[in-house]
Amino acid sequence: MSTEQLDAVPPAADAPRAGPNRKTLAVIAAAMAAVVLFGAGMATGSATVDPTASEEYRALVGERTSAAGERDAVGTKYDELVGDYNSLVSGMEEREAGLDERETDIEERESALETREGELRSVEAAVAKREKAVTGAEEEKATNAIGNGTWTVGMDIAAGTYRTDSPVDSDCYWAILRTGTNGDIEENDIPGGGRPSVRLSEGQDFKSNRCGTWTKR
Numbered sequence: 001m002s003t004e005q006l007d008a009v010p011p012a013a014d015a016p017r018a019g020p021n022r023k024t025l026a027v028i029a030a031a032m033a034a035v036v037l038f039g040a041g042m043a044t045g046s047a048t049v050d051p052t053a054s055e056e057y058r059a060l061v062g063e064r065t066s067a068a069g070e071r072d073a074v075g076t077k078y079d080e081l082v083g084d085y086n087s088l089v090s091g092m093e094e095r096e097a098g099l100d101e102r103e104t105d106i107e108e109r110e111s112a113l114e115t116r117e118g119e120l121r122s123v124e125a126a127v128a129k130r131e132k133a134v135t136g137a138e139e140e141k142a143t144n145a146i147g148n149g150t151w152t153v154g155m156d157i158a159a160g161t162y163r164t165d166s167p168v169d170s171d172c173y174w175a176i177l178r179t180g181t182n183g184d185i186e187e188n189d190i191p192g193g194g195r196p197s198v199r200l201s202e203g204q205d206f207k208s209n210r211c212g213t214w215t216k217r
Contacts, residue, residue: 144160157200160200160217162198164213164215166195168196169193174208175206177207
């Protein structure tokens with residue numbers, strides 16, 4: 001019986017299981033040898049091949065160098081932009097400070113102008129009051145002053161005592177007449193000098209010639 005025939009005979013059911021046959025052992029040994037040879041080849045190749053000498057490596061190095069240069073250029077541009085931004089912000093802050101100062105100055109001038117306007121209104125009111133007082137005094141003086149002519153007491157002039165403002169001479173003539181008559185004389189005189197005075201009442205007319213001005217006392 002040959003080896004192949006022996007291997008083909010199945011074992012008995014109750015026989016103990018035998019280990020791997022010689023053919024199986026040969027296959028396993030061959031596989032292990034292949035693995036060892038492959039590992040040795042890989043180790044040898046790793047020890048002898050320089051990856052930095054490849055075209056791919058040099059291309060990657062060139063790309064990395066180019067990227068680094070672009071990165072530095074972008075960083076420089078960024079720094080320049082930051083500097084421009086800071087300068088712009090500083091300029092805006094200075095302008096805002098200048099605007100604040102101008103606004104403060106304008107407010108102060110407006111306040112001063114309002115104060116001056118208030119003072120001017122006060123002065124104008126005082127002037128108007130004085131003018132009114134002067135006008136009233138002048139009007140009162142006009143009604144209480146008598147010149148040449150004939151005047152009705154109570155209408156043209158107020159009742160009261162009148163005296164000439166200046167001494168008179170011999171040309172002065174005055175007369176007190178009864179109102180509503182044809183010139184009935186109640187009293188008259190040619191003083192000829194001094195500062196004569198008369199007392200006038202309502203219902204009388206007063207006539208004065210060349211005596212100057214008579215003013216109520």
